[in-house]
Amino acid sequence: MRLLAPVAALLAVHGASAQLHQLAVAAGKMYFGSATDNGELNDAAYVRILTDPNEFGQTTPGNGQKWQYTQPSRGSFSYSSGDQIANFAKTNNMILRCHTLVWHSQLPSWVSSGSWTKEQLTSIIETHIANVAGHYRGQCYAWDVVNEALNEDGTFRTSVFYTVLGESFIPIAFKAAAAADPDAKLYYNDYNIENTGAKQAATLRIIGSIKQAGGRIDGVGMQAHLIVGSTPSQRNLEAAMNSYVAAGASEVTYTELDIRFSSLPPTAAGLRTQADDYATVTRACLAVDACIGITIWDFTDKYSWIPNTFPGQGAALLYDENFSKKPAWTAVSTVLAAAATGGPGPSTTLTTVTTTTTTGAPAPTCTAAKWGQCGGDGWTGCTIA
Numbered sequence: 001m002r003l004l005a006p007v008a009a010l011l012a013v014h015g016a017s018a019q020l021h022q023l024a025v026a027a028g029k030m031y032f033g034s035a036t037d038n039g040e041l042n043d044a045a046y047v048r049i050l051t052d053p054n055e056f057g058q059t060t061p062g063n064g065q066k067w068q069y070t071q072p073s074r075g076s077f078s079y080s081s082g083d084q085i086a087n088f089a090k091t092n093n094m095i096l097r098c099h100t101l102v103w104h105s106q107l108p109s110w111v112s113s114g115s116w117t118k119e120q121l122t123s124i125i126e127t128h129i130a131n132v133a134g135h136y137r138g139q140c141y142a143w144d145v146v147n148e149a150l151n152e153d154g155t156f157r158t159s160v161f162y163t164v165l166g167e168s169f170i171p172i173a174f175k176a177a178a179a180a181d182p183d184a185k186l187y188y189n190d191y192n193i194e195n196t197g198a199k200q201a202a203t204l205r206i207i208g209s210i211k212q213a214g215g216r217i218d219g220v221g222m223q224a225h226l227i228v229g230s231t232p233s234q235r236n237l238e239a240a241m242n243s244y245v246a247a248g249a250s251e252v253t254y255t256e257l258d259i260r261f262s263s264l265p266p267t268a269a270g271l272r273t274q275a276d277d278y279a280t281v282t283r284a285c286l287a288v289d290a291c292i293g294i295t296i297w298d299f300t301d302k303y304s305w306i307p308n309t310f311p312g313q314g315a316a317l318l319y320d321e322n323f324s325k326k327p328a329w330t331a332v333s334t335v336l337a338a339a340a341t342g343g344p345g346p347s348t349t350l351t352t353v354t355t356t357t358t359t360g361a362p363a364p365t366c367t368a369a370k371w372g373q374c375g376g377d378g379w380t381g382c383t384i385a
């Protein structure tokens, strides 16, 4: 492990209160980051934490680069929402992960409801990617080129893309992204692929099919929308990551990590379990060289997408709604600090009390506009926009 002198000094003074990005870098990772969204950037207390260069070194726009914002009607491109986050990242020296080019959700109806030939839809995908990835060329460390193409059983999800083009829409998208932004790392991104199983096996086949078609894929983004008390084991998390590397991904990363409570409010014991779960994911990333970093899907419960999509659930992030650091923050920073200083780290988790249930949410309606992101462990609701 590399030990940077300033971090060593800082740890000596502050112990585990040194901050997340700084510790992740000292532990050999590229970043610890947080997604954000346009409306939140008006909240001064929020922005103060997000822009602390020691705390977060990476960001992802939660919504503004999605198709519904970037090409709401055919041939009409708009980058104002996405540009605000990209410029924010630049101003604050944050690595930018760009999200996302081809996804069945938050897809305007002019695409999803059209009756296209293969040639027409191929051209629509290529045009969208040439414009959007071309617009952001040079600004994105990585692009989530294709998002959530799979069902839980590892079959392909029904979407206009799959219905018209079969699985060939995936290599078509990756080739278009490689042409539009040759320097961006190209990722396949999905949820419930953190663990081994049918969906992880199908992800391996996606990597293979892109390569077989002569395309380039650099990474697998594991969203990691997890549930307190049912986070996969460190061993399984590592096995999934190592499988992607063996299949030819040169890097992997947790792209949207949050670990939610199935019922609220959390108990003190529940908060400790959540801390253990965050520590497990952090340790897994540290244990796999190809895991370049961790992005949480926003950092405060105040702006989490969870309560809107999973009613009655939430409290999934490292800071509470009042910007106080939760036990999970301390757990992540402690694990990172141990790795940064080359120590073995806490050999056991903070506690193993589990008090939460893991039942799925009642199916919500599919009308949430701002937080219309579907998916995650236990998701039983809509799978189309």
Ligand SMILES: *[C@@H]1O[C@H](CO)[C@@H](O)[C@H](O)[C@H]1NC(C)=O
Pocket (backbone or CB within 6 Å): 320, 321, 322
């Ligand atoms: C945040 O502050 C409000 C107002 O003081 C309080 O009612 C609420 O319980 C606090 N939330 C948490 C998670 O502590």
